[in-house]
Amino acid sequence: MTLPVFFIPVEASAHAGQVDLLIWTLALLVALLAAPVFVLSAIYLLRFRYGRRADRSKAQRGSVWLEVSWSVIPFLLVMGFYVWSTKLFFEQQSPPDDAMTINVVAKQWMWKFQHPSGTREINELHVPLGKPIRLTMTSQDVIHSLYLPALRIKQDVLPGRYTQEWFVADKTGVFPLRCAEFCGTDHSVMGGRLIVQTPADFARWQAQAGADRSLAASGRELFDRLGCAGCHGSNAQGSESPIRAPPLVGLYGRPVPLSDGTFAKADDQYIHDSIMLPNKQIAAGYEPRMPPFGNVLDEEQVAQLEAYIRSLGGKEDK
Amino acid sequence: MSPSQVNPRMSQEAVPDTPEERRSYLAEGHSLRSWLLTTDHKRIAILFMVAITFFFFCGGVAAALIRLDLLTPAPDLMSNDGYNRAFSLHGIIMVWFFLIPSIPTTFGNFLLPLMIGAKDLAFPRLNLASWYIFVLGGLFTLITVVAGGVDTGWTFYTPFSSTYSNGAVFLAITAVFISGFSSILTGINFIVTVHKLRCPGMTWGRLPLFVWSIYTTAIIFVLATPVLTITLVLVALERVFGLGIFDPALGGDPILFQHLFWFYSHPAVYIMVLPAMGVVSELITNAAHKQIFGYWFVAGSAIAIGVIGFMVWGHHMFVSGQSPYASAIFSFLSIVVAVPSAIKVYNWTATLHKGEIVIDGPLLYALGFIGLFTIGGLTGVMLAMIAADVHLTDTYFVVAHFHFIMVGGSVSAYFGALHFWWPKITGRLYNDMWARLAALLIFFGFVMTFAPQFVMGYEGMPRRYHVYPQVFQPLMVMSSVGSSVLAVAYVLPFFYLFWSLRYGKPAGPNPWGATGLEWTTPSPPPKDNFETVPVVDKEAYCYPEQGRAGEPQTQQAESVDA
Ligand code: HEM
Numbered sequence A: 001m002t003l004p005v006f007f008i009p010v011e012a013s014a015h016a017g018q019v020d021l022l023i024w025t026l027a028l029l030v031a032l033l034a035a036p037v038f039v040l041s042a043i044y045l046l047r048f049r050y051g052r053r054a055d056r057s058k059a060q061r062g063s064v065w066l067e068v069s070w071s072v073i074p075f076l077l078v079m080g081f082y083v084w085s086t087k088l089f090f091e092q093q094s095p096p097d098d099a100m101t102i103n104v105v106a107k108q109w110m111w112k113f114q115h116p117s118g119t120r121e122i123n124e125l126h127v128p129l130g131k132p133i134r135l136t137m138t139s140q141d142v143i144h145s146l147y148l149p150a151l152r153i154k155q156d157v158l159p160g161r162y163t164q165e166w167f168v169a170d171k172t173g174v175f176p177l178r179c180a181e182f183c184g185t186d187h188s189v190m191g192g193r194l195i196v197q198t199p200a201d202f203a204r205w206q207a208q209a210g211a212d213r214s215l216a217a218s219g220r221e222l223f224d225r226l227g228c229a230g231c232h233g234s235n236a237q238g239s240e241s242p243i244r245a246p247p248l249v250g251l252y253g254r255p256v257p258l259s260d261g262t263f264a265k266a267d268d269q270y271i272h273d274s275i276m277l278p279n280k281q282i283a284a285g286y287e288p289r290m291p292p293f294g295n296v297l298d299e300e301q302v303a304q305l306e307a308y309i310r311s312l313g314g315k316e317d318k
Numbered sequence B: 001m002s003p004s005q006v007n008p009r010m011s012q013e014a015v016p017d018t019p020e021e022r023r024s025y026l027a028e029g030h031s032l033r034s035w036l037l038t039t040d041h042k043r044i045a046i047l048f049m050v051a052i053t054f055f056f057f058c059g060g061v062a063a064a065l066i067r068l069d070l071l072t073p074a075p076d077l078m079s080n081d082g083y084n085r086a087f088s089l090h091g092i093i094m095v096w097f098f099l100i101p102s103i104p105t106t107f108g109n110f111l112l113p114l115m116i117g118a119k120d121l122a123f124p125r126l127n128l129a130s131w132y133i134f135v136l137g138g139l140f141t142l143i144t145v146v147a148g149g150v151d152t153g154w155t156f157y158t159p160f161s162s163t164y165s166n167g168a169v170f171l172a173i174t175a176v177f178i179s180g181f182s183s184i185l186t187g188i189n190f191i192v193t194v195h196k197l198r199c200p201g202m203t204w205g206r207l208p209l210f211v212w213s214i215y216t217t218a219i220i221f222v223l224a225t226p227v228l229t230i231t232l233v234l235v236a237l238e239r240v241f242g243l244g245i246f247d248p249a250l251g252g253d254p255i256l257f258q259h260l261f262w263f264y265s266h267p268a269v270y271i272m273v274l275p276a277m278g279v280v281s282e283l284i285t286n287a288a289h290k291q292i293f294g295y296w297f298v299a300g301s302a303i304a305i306g307v308i309g310f311m312v313w314g315h316h317m318f319v320s321g322q323s324p325y326a327s328a329i330f331s332f333l334s335i336v337v338a339v340p341s342a343i344k345v346y347n348w349t350a351t352l353h354k355g356e357i358v359i360d361g362p363l364l365y366a367l368g369f370i371g372l373f374t375i376g377g378l379t380g381v382m383l384a385m386i387a388a389d390v391h392l393t394d395t396y397f398v399v400a401h402f403h404f405i406m407v408g409g410s411v412s413a414y415f416g417a418l419h420f421w422w423p424k425i426t427g428r429l430y431n432d433m434w435a436r437l438a439a440l441l442i443f444f445g446f447v448m449t450f451a452p453q454f455v456m457g458y459e460g461m462p463r464r465y466h467v468y469p470q471v472f473q474p475l476m477v478m479s480s481v482g483s484s485v486l487a488v489a490y491v492l493p494f495f496y497l498f499w500s501l502r503y504g505k506p507a508g509p510n511p512w513g514a515t516g517l518e519w520t521t522p523s524p525p526p527k528d529n530f531e532t533v534p535v536v537d538k539e540a541y542c543y544p545e546q547g548r549a550g551e552p553q554t555q556q557a558e559s560v561d562a
């Protein structure tokens, strides 16, 4: 058995490799900057000990030249790393267009995942190798943080707001999945597994885990069941009676004029808030008559409704 | 006061038996009342010392429980809730009831008037009020424990703290809220004192560096603490009245709290380290018996840290969901704030050059600070790199980073100050062999406890975990063993220092041949500090040209000295 004291933890994505490279070269730089302090202090302690004969004449009391160089040189060296690290971070901010979106809902103390196919899992996340995966995440209660150490990524999961993280796994296997933000009693056991499979295995898993209908279809079913269709029309094409309600077809990704004269982009967050807190933003030309569903729906159901509305077409139709 | 007035029962412990001791502030009454109603800054410093030592002990017990529990990956010693309460209590006590008041309220209180040649602080009664407020806050902390404890961590993140936690959050918040007023009052007192009570000749350019750092700290106390106070009120309003401020379910903003909290708490980490830096400047120059290298750079960097420290709070929030552009700016500013810290460390090293160095207890503590602070600060720079932080945040890497600075660094400096000024405070010398041993034990115990945590954090071990994966056990055990060495090392000084009270040799006014005004007055100093108002005609650290062979001199003008 190798001693698990000093090991480079498994890297399951190209990004993880880059982060490790960054951290280790940073560590090197940091050691370089610390070295003069440790080495020179030791030398001076020995050479200039009380009672030891040494040349102590012309001791300097300061030197602007030295001060400037030991401030500016380390600063510039670190700035090089700043550019590198910030670039790496920004790459991690924008998922590619062909990413597969998986919905994540955190609640005390479990992780729930919904695949676009409608497959749902708890505390386990199956993903195919080599495909960009985007996690769209929100919390049902307090702040959590989805931490995938093997991918070197982590993102807080907030109540009432979507955050995202994305990755392309390039190694099959089972990797840890942890909650990194303290969230109460069972925080330390709010973990699970990330399971990366070859696309074929993944397809097999999905067929077997089975979902009777896709996420969007579940949303469609909810849309009818909750009476959304009663106002928005049975195909969400808009309706005049009993209440004038806007069409949801083609809504997704479009700028929506609001009653206060501003515009909002109809992204996931907008649709989420339109359902949960409809009075926050009112579509221009309509009465604020939609009832809030904040106390009726959980975040997973909202994600299904969003998938349905997304499926009705719009600018970012995927 | 004549010996006959001494309470005979009390005299069992502290017999004032040197002429200095008989005339000192310690002899001004021995009753409890004479302590509890004192307005003498030196006595109030000792009151604070007693109070924070008590809390250091309480926080230490919680730490011991944590480390004991973490010996095994399974939840055996405590329940999950029990563990959460242990680390929350540990953090709250150590931050607000030990580290923040530690050096300012004890050595700051004791030394500030002495170093600038004043009789007392500007507002002596306000100073006593600070202590009572602090004790009241502490009392609420103890009530929190009795009421079942609190499980939010010292960071009180919402909406967990405001809506979901079933701990005694309101009581804990009240405790911190109250203690904040103590910080604010102490801060105001120090600022006014430095501006108004410097003795003739004590210009800004002649201030000892400890005074500069305490002055900067006082400004941070006054500017940052009210933000925390208000934030805690908002949390209480949401928790008690359900006012929607932070909880989105009530219409609040989920990360607003973090912005407010870190706007206070990043400057607060400098409250914990700036005074320690001031101590180290005094200790290093004295050990080397030499003028500080780059006086204005060391003084100026304290101010720079104070100012820039207010602009970097967002580095605690890189994964919180704040705008990535904000993150990029905070990352940059965090690199900038590290520059003045680096300047200080390099200047201390340069001060040793061509010194005449006596390697004694105080120096070893100061070197311990420099070594551990350097590692802590530089790992801070690593964390300031966003792409690295995304992986390392909320892991043990961060825990190690801040313990290196706050515990390794600041607590070492606190002990260094205690040893350096002990002869002044008590009039007695302790056995330096023991001091050196304790300093070394603290250093190695510390490194053994916290160095493994850098590795664990990098390997993906989240913080605040009570149950953890098996692979981390060897490192966890190493850390727990180290912490028991550390515990012994922290207790050691209590024995030989108390021993010195009874058996130590009288120190004389200036046992170290140091240059500050505090060394011109008897040890322990009389109630009013100086017999005549001192006059200063030299800069700080005016060690004689001939080094230790020369006649010791202080900042005091010679004519008055004679
Ligand atoms: C030298 C400049 C410093 C830099 C660049 C720096 C940087 C950082 C960064 C980026 C973090 C956030 C880590 C994270 O949570 O992901 C952090 C955390 C922290 N730092 Fe520093 N730091 C510095 C100095 C200090 C000092 C002097 C102290 C204390 C005396 C300190 C105490 C802390 C604490 C307490 C935390 C963690 C707070 C928590 O989450 O509980 N840091 N530091």
Ligand SMILES: [Cu+2]
Residues within 6 Å of the ligand: A144, A145, A179, A180, A181, A182, A183, A184, A187, A188, A190
């Ligand atoms: Cu958690």
Ligand SMILES: [Cu+2]
Residues within 6 Å of the ligand: B265, B266, B269, B312, B313, B315, B316
């Ligand atoms: Cu900070």
